[in-house]
Amino acid sequence: xxxxxxxxxxxLAEGRRKSRLPGLLDIMQSASGLVLALFMWGHMFFVASILxxxxxxxxxxxxxxxxxxxxxxxxxxxxxxxxxxxVALVFVTHALLAVRKFPAGYRQFRAIRSHTRAxxxxxxxxxxxxxxxxxxxxxxxxxxxxxxMIWPQNIGPYASSDRVWSDGLWPFYLAMLLxxxxxxxxxxxxxxxxxxxxxxxRVFLKRLKWALTAFxxxxxxxxxxxxxxxxxxxxxxxxxxxxxxTLPDWLLRLAPAExxxxxxxxxxxxxxxxx
Amino acid sequence: MSQxxxxxxxxxxxxxxxxxxxxxxxxxLETAEAMTLFIALNxxxxxxxxxxxxxxxxxxxxxxxxxxxxxxxxxxxxxTLVAELPDTVVLAPLPFFELIGDLSVNTGKWMRGMxxxxxxxxxxxxxxxxxxxxxxxxxxxxxxAVYEMDRCIECGCCVAACGTARMRQDFVGAVGFGKIARxxxxxxxxxxxxxxxELIGDDTGVFGCMSLLACHDVCPKSxxxxxxxxxxxxxxxxxxxxxx
Numbered sequence: 409x410x411x412x413x414x415x416x417x418x419x420l421a422e423g424r425r426k427s428r429l430p431g432l433l434d435i436m437q438s439a440s441g442l443v444l445a446l447f448m449w450g451h452m453f454f455v456a457s458i459l460x461x462x463x464x465x466x467x468x469x470x471x472x473x474x475x476x477x478x479x480x481x482x483x484x485x486x487x488x489x490x491x492x493x494x495v496a497l498v499f500v501t502h503a504l505l506a507v508r509k510f511p512a513g514y515r516q517f518r519a520i521r522s523h524t525r526a527x528x529x530x531x532x533x534x535x536x537x538x539x540x541x542x543x544x545x546x547x548x549x550x551x552x553x554x555x556x557m558i559w560p561q562n563i564g565p566y567a568s569s570d571r572v573w574s575d576g577l578w579p580f581y582l583a584m585l586l587x588x589x590x591x592x593x594x595x596x597x598x599x600x601x602x603x604x605x606x607x608x609x610r611v612f613l614k615r616l617k618w619a620l621t622a623f624x625x626x627x628x629x630x631x632x633x634x635x636x637x638x639x640x641x642x643x644x645x646x647x648x649x650x651x652x653x654t655l656p657d658w659l660l661r662l663a664p665a666e667x668x669x670x671x672x673x674x675x676x677x678x679x680x681x682x683x
Numbered sequence: 684m685s686q687x688x689x690x691x692x693x694x695x696x697x698x699x700x701x702x703x704x705x706x707x708x709x710x711x712l713e714t715a716e717a718m719t720l721f722i723a724l725n726x727x728x729x730x731x732x733x734x735x736x737x738x739x740x741x742x743x744x745x746x747x748x749x750x751x752x753x754x755x756x757x758x759x760x761x762x763t764l765v766a767e768l769p770d771t772v773v774l775a776p777l778p779f780f781e782l783i784g785d786l787s788v789n790t791g792k793w794m795r796g797m798x799x800x801x802x803x804x805x806x807x808x809x810x811x812x813x814x815x816x817x818x819x820x821x822x823x824x825x826x827x828a829v830y831e832m833d834r835c836i837e838c839g840c841c842v843a844a845c846g847t848a849r850m851r852q853d854f855v856g857a858v859g860f861g862k863i864a865r866x867x868x869x870x871x872x873x874x875x876x877x878x879x880x881e882l883i884g885d886d887t888g889v890f891g892c893m894s895l896l897a898c899h900d901v902c903p904k905s906x907x908x909x910x911x912x913x914x915x916x917x918x919x920x921x922x923x924x925x926x927x
Contacts (some may be wrong), residue, residue, distance in 0.1 A: 425881070426885060428922065430923070432923050433890070435920050512850075523778075525755075531897065
């Protein structure tokens with residue numbers, strides 16, 4: 409056992425100089441939150457690819473892209489597991505650092521709740537919502553990340569839709585969508601005012617925050633609806649994977665399709681013939 | 684503005700008196716033109732209830748004595764026009780501070796403790812400065828910046844509005860950060876950021892601030908607290924990165 413443990417136990421760890429750790433932890437909390445919020449927005453755009461024309465094919469392409477299909481000629485699912493593991497690591501770090509700010513015990517909870525109710529101050533009330541949604545995400549995001557780590561092969565136009573509809577997970581995704589979008593929007597606004605690094609007024613930042621939250625909530629609800637619809641229509645073929653009949657020519661040009669048997673099979677009619 | 688009848692529901696409690704329990708007592712009052720909450724309270728004390736306790740000194744938003752919770756938000760009674768308030772107004776003492784009785788709280792005791800804790804006085808090279816000597820000249824923009832933060836009247840509104848302080852009694856509060864920002868701006872003060880880190884570089888200090896910004900929104904002197912706290916956070920974060 410190191411000698412320092414006895415110094416810490418004696419309550420003399422600080423010595424004459426304050427630890428520099430709280431500053432680093434504060435930066436880490438902000439940085440991990442920023443990474444997660446930006447990841448969430450990117451993630452939302454990727455899953456929302458299902459809403460585009462020929463959405464099932466586009467979503468299949470997005471999925472295969474992240475599986476390295478267009479680089480290695482086959483899907484490497486553990487690449488997705490690795491991304492999920494990295495996000496999980498950032499998520500756990502953020503949760504660990506953020507939970508320090510949660511009300512500790514009933515006395516603190518009662519104090520802050522009565523305070524925000526009586527004050528009717530928007531930023532203080534938003535913080536309470538950040539706590540509520542953050543608490544929910546401990547469970548929801550953990551379960552989702554675990555699922556993505558363990559079963560990375562179950563992502564795709566049909567696989568995801570079956571998960572949402574036939575596996576009955578749409579209430580789970582609905583709750584997570586609301587929690588994530590509220591938490592990330594409030595969190596990014598909080599970051600902006602906390603560090604005051606953006607040349608924008610607080611009023612503008614607040615409006616931007618609400619506009620972005622509304623945009624991502626609408627996009628998220630529409631996306632969830634699309635997966636529910638596909639899942640409902642696919643309910644008698646659960647387990648079947650989506651395979652596009654054709655792929656856009658530009659994609660086949662991008663990938664060395666000659667080397668990839670599956671891609672070659674799906675090659676579109678060459679542009680000259682189409683004309 | 685026409686006259687109207689308003690009801691002031693005032694939180695009555697005397698911790699010195701055995702058997703006293705916190706309760707809201709209603710007083711009805713006819714408003715007058717340009718009447719402030721401070722005038723209304725004096726009306727009640729003079730004509731309805733001489734036992735009502737509340738503080739005031741300057742009546743002009745300078746001393747900070749008459750800060751109280753007005754419908755859940757901290758405000759100065761002398762700077763609050765009754766005409767701006769609804770027909771029913773709930774008045775309560777500032778939370779967080781030691782309660783003397785009714786609307787009267789001992790902010791001075793807390794402010795002194797904060798001042799001693801954060802060393803909010805000028806630190807110069809001289810051990811015992813010659814107070815008869817004319818002060819050294821300061822650049823006008825430096826003096827302006829120092830004066831801007833020196834406008835703080837220590838009313839306690841920022842601390843009463845702070846959600847972090849409501850949960851954690853040992854939190855420095857915006858008034859403390861404002862003081863540190865003021866001395867950091869002062870070219871006569873020899874302290875470095877590493878020195879200030881020793882005072883506010885932890886979770887009871889600037890890293891504990893959750894940026895709820897109620898302090899900034901309720902400050903009766905409209906001090907730029909958000910910017911100052913963010914500035915201190917950045918500086919203290921730099922100290923921790925550089926391990927100064």
